Amino acid sequence: MATLTLQDLGGLALRNGDDDTNRIWGGSARPTQTGTPVTELQTALIKLGTLTFSADGKFGPHTEEALRRFQWYNAHLRFRLRLPPGSIPASGTIVPYESSPAGPSGICDAVAATLMLSWVADNSLTTSPLVRLNVGLLSNVEVAEDFRILDYPEAQKGEVLVHADFAEAVSGTMNQEANKVGVVLHLNQTFRREGVPPAGAVVAPATRSQHLIGHAVDLNIVDGSTVNTNAMFRSGDQTERANEFIGAIRARDLRWGGDFATKDFVHFDDFLNPNGTDYDNNFFFAQKCFEHQHPMRLAN
Amino acid sequence: MQRHLRVWFWFAFVLGLSLGGRAQAVDIAAAAPHQLVAALRTGKPIILVIANPAPAKPTDEAYGDWADALNDFAAHVDPSVRIIRVTARAYHLAIATPRISGQFGTLFVRDLNHALLHRGMIVEPQVYRLGQDFILQQTEQPSAKTYGLTSTTVRLRRGKIGWTELDRRVASGLAAS
Numbered sequence: 001m002a003t004l005t006l007q008d009l010g011g012l013a014l015r016n017g018d019d020d021t022n023r024i025w026g027g028s029a030r031p032t033q034t035g036t037p038v039t040e041l042q043t044a045l046i047k048l049g050t051l052t053f054s055a056d057g058k059f060g061p062h063t064e065e066a067l068r069r070f071q072w073y074n075a076h077l078r079f080r081l082r083l084p085p086g087s088i089p090a091s092g093t094i095v096p097y098e099s100s101p102a103g104p105s106g107i108c109d110a111v112a113a114t115l116m117l118s119w120v121a122d123n124s125l126t127t128s129p130l131v132r133l134n135v136g137l138l139s140n141v142e143v144a145e146d147f148r149i150l151d152y153p154e155a156q157k158g159e160v161l162v163h164a165d166f167a168e169a170v171s172g173t174m175n176q177e178a179n180k181v182g183v184v185l186h187l188n189q190t191f192r193r194e195g196v197p198p199a200g201a202v203v204a205p206a207t208r209s210q211h212l213i214g215h216a217v218d219l220n221i222v223d224g225s226t227v228n229t230n231a232m233f234r235s236g237d238q239t240e241r242a243n244e245f246i247g248a249i250r251a252r253d254l255r256w257g258g259d260f261a262t263k264d265f266v267h268f269d270d271f272l273n274p275n276g277t278d279y280d281n282n283f284f285f286a287q288k289c290f291e292h293q294h295p296m297r298l299a300n
Numbered sequence: 301m302q303r304h305l306r307v308w309f310w311f312a313f314v315l316g317l318s319l320g321g322r323a324q325a326v327d328i329a330a331a332a333p334h335q336l337v338a339a340l341r342t343g344k345p346i347i348l349v350i351a352n353p354a355p356a357k358p359t360d361e362a363y364g365d366w367a368d369a370l371n372d373f374a375a376h377v378d379p380s381v382r383i384i385r386v387t388a389r390a391y392h393l394a395i396a397t398p399r400i401s402g403q404f405g406t407l408f409v410r411d412l413n414h415a416l417l418h419r420g421m422i423v424e425p426q427v428y429r430l431g432q433d434f435i436l437q438q439t440e441q442p443s444a445k446t447y448g449l450t451s452t453t454v455r456l457r458r459g460k461i462g463w464t465e466l467d468r469r470v471a472s473g474l475a476a477s
Binding site: 015205206263 | 357372385420429467
């Protein structure tokens with residue numbers, strides 16, 4: 001009787017509906033074969049950090065979603081976390097890697113299996129898309145007095161967390177335009193944790209904000225001794241330089257909350273469709289890896 | 301007499317559960333008008349958050365910024381300060397002035413004669429710090445005005461209807477906001 005393993009799928013592709021107990025693999029019952037390839041796949045996905053349920057040998061929607069997440073990660077993110085054997089994520093090292101083919105989305109064929117097993121053998125796993133931005137190195141961006149530093153490994157004063165794809169918008173675009181106009185940006189918030197503070201919440205939080213994936217900042221535009229507050233914008237009392245900065249930011253394809261239906265004059269983002277796959281995956285990796293205290297690389 | 305005492309005991313017990321302890325103990329459920337009035341009559345510092353229970357859209361960034369700043373403040377607020385959330389409808393049933401237009405507002409109440417009002421959503425953490433300084437240290441920072449905080453007094457409604465009726469009207473949606 002032939003034994004099926006994740007390492008040797010023998011031309012099969014594991015998919016939703018497969019089940020080790022009932023010997024359904026590749027979408028068909030295979031009573032002449034033995035093995036636990038679905039359990040092995042789930043175990044690999046748990047190690048890679050995309051499956052948050054335990055391995056049960058049944059390829060269901062959670063396993064499919066976890067597989068899709070890994071394949072999305074492999075296609076979009078260029079850094080992964082390498083752990084010394086037996087250690088926790090916080091002691092891992094972030095290393096660059098080259099993307100490899102990962103098979104059809106949601107299906108585990110030999111290509112996908114080989115890739116996942118190579119990651120596992122290398123003690124590598126998926127990690128956060130967030131980076132640390134040292135605001136102290138920027139000429140026209142500062143951390144506001146009321147900015148609350150999040151509790152993450154290597155947290156340093158003056159550092160904020162943003163998505164790697166949004167870091168340039170803050171350290172490049174916004175800093176440059178602020179410099180040209182002659183204003184200073186005081187950051188009040190960047191990346192935001194999902195859910196509520198441990199002590200409880202007064203109101204329900206928003207669930208699909210750009211802050212939750214590190215693609216937004218809240219800030220005050222400081223013009224000399226004048227802090228352009230949300231209230232000043234609302235009453236039209238903001239300074240001329242604040243207007244110039246807003247105009248420049250609009251021209252650089254960033255969104256300003258003053259243009260939203262519900263005005264939010266301190267908000268800026270580069271908008272990732274909150275109903276899309278990219279948002280979902282970035283949300284998953286950013287929030288989960290923060291919770292598990294993954295280290296984050298420095299962007300500047 | 302004994303019956304009255306029992307009623308008062310239960311009222312105090314329920315009120316204590318609703319409003320007592322640290323500010324963090326405030327739950328997501330909004331306070332009823334009678335609870336609001338009772339809390340204001342204690343003369344203790346209170347922050348009234350006027351808000352509807354849920355966001356219009358989960359992608360609403362203004363709502364998200366407001367909710368996050370408020371929840372973060374509530375998690376770190378001075379223990380002597382109570383935060384009470386009320387709906388706009390309950391607020392208007394309990395309080396005559398200041399009037400709130402719209403569905404969002406925040407009232408930092410040192411006592412009925414000294415309060416700071418912020419109309420609309422608070423999206424800057426500085427506003428909460430300034431409001432808390434006002435009600436605890438009894439100082440109004442010059443920058444408070446630039447953050448949209450205006451001085452006011454609080455006048456409770458002298459209703460001809462009792463608390464039970466007020467609460468019933470809010471629950472049944474009879475009262476206009």
